Amino acid sequence: MQNKIYIKNKKLKTSILIKKNYISKFIKQNAKKNEKVFCFIDSKIKNNLNIDNQKNIKIFSIQSGEKVKNFDTYRDLAEKLIKSNVNRKSILIAIGGGTLGDLVGFIASTVLRGLDFILIPTTLLSQVDSSIGGKNGINTKYGKNLIGTFYQPREVLIDISILKSLPKKEIKSGYSEIVKHALIKDYSFFCWLEKNANKLLNLNSSILEKAIYKSIMIKLYYVKKDEKEFLLNNNSRAILNFGHSIGHAIESHYNYKKYNHGEAISIGMITEAKISHYLGMLSANELKRIITHFKKCRLKIYDNIIKDKLLIDRLIKDKKNFLNNINFSLINKIGSSIFYRKLDKDKVYKILLNI
Ligand SMILES: NC(=O)c1ccc[n+]([C@@H]2O[C@H](COP(=O)([O-])OP(=O)(O)OC[C@H]3O[C@@H](n4cnc5c(N)ncnc54)[C@H](O)[C@@H]3O)[C@@H](O)[C@H]2O)c1
Ligand SMILES: [Zn+2]
Structure with a gap:
């Protein structure tokens, strides 16, 4: 397999990059390109990565799993972003499995009527499925994924080295x-x-x-x-x-x-x-x-x-x-x-x- 694979999709305006041992570097590069970067990281993998709150990078560490896809977490995180002066030049990055990606995608599509976002899927399921295609959502007591939008991420980074810790x-x-x-x-x-x-x-x-x-x-x-x-x-x-x-x-x-x-x-x-x-x-x-x-x-x-x-x-x-x-x-x-x-x-x- 070559060092990296780039799949650029004009119709969906998404690009997908498959590249190993690249997550921390990729986030730092984004911090250079964007005014402010908000990273939502699955708390189970936070320590595997070499990124912290710094200059224009703000980190939210999230205990994810199906339970995060709910109204309360959505409101809490959306309000934290607004309080931290998120603006249209900011970028949101979700680093986690499908549950975190679905939640952050929904936040990105609704806060300020739409912010750019990047997905860095960290489970095999999210790498082959949920990070692709732009569906996002949260659950209600009446069922799963009943509230959500179609909203494509600007980029998806797939790094298989993060799967080492996955059960x-x-x-x-x-x-x-x-x-x-x-x-x-x-x-x-x-x-x-x-x-x-x-x-x-x-x-x-x-x-x-x-x-x-x-x-x-x-x-x-x-x-x-x-x-x-x-x-x-x-x-x-x-x-x-x-x-x-x-x-x-x-x-x-x-x-x-x-x-x-x-x-x-x-x-x-x-x-x-x-x-x-x-x-x-x-x-x-x-x-x-x-x-x-x-x-x-x-x-x-x-x-x-x-x-x-x-x-x-x-x-x-x-x-x-x-x-x-x-x-x-x-x-x-x-x-x-x-x-x-x-x-x-x-x-x-x-x-x-x-x-
Ligand atoms: N949007 C879509 O098109 C789409 C498609 C398929 C599934 N989904 C959604 O995806 C969700 C399921 O995603 P999932 O299977 O990734 O579940 P998940 O996000 O709950 O992750 C599974 C578990 O692995 C942990 N984890 C994540 N990365 C890890 C790593 N690298 N090392 C160790 N632990 C890690 C998580 O904390 C969690 O406990 C469901 O909510 C489903 O509805 C969405
Ligand atoms: Zn499925």
């Missing part, structure tokens, strides 16, 4: 989204993952960077075609939701405690692949091959709640469903996906009991 469970969570990208769009990428997953999960640099690059390109393909998720065809951004209809229902059923996001969607992907097979779209061989790969990587594939009627009630509440229909983004082959299939809730329950 294995979180590495696997990010890997689930990588496999998802391969399953929906790229058969040869899936074959490559079958060979290289082990090295990837052990953070082999060149394998990891290649997988991150491939994943980003697949996500960008859909984001460029359908930034605000309006399309109703196989290029819809909603295709990226493969595994998520079931996955989100599982996460919310267990109140976001039993599984992290990647674990819930890996159960979701296997269940939805089985639905695809049941409907005659995905062959038995391909289904078996996917399950074998998930097992080999020790990704979750099943939870008893799948066959419980309670799950159907959760599925119906998903924001992309209405009346008694449930929408799924499914795959018909490894590397090929199908825009939402509307299925009647009783039919879904019957299928789930039979798979």
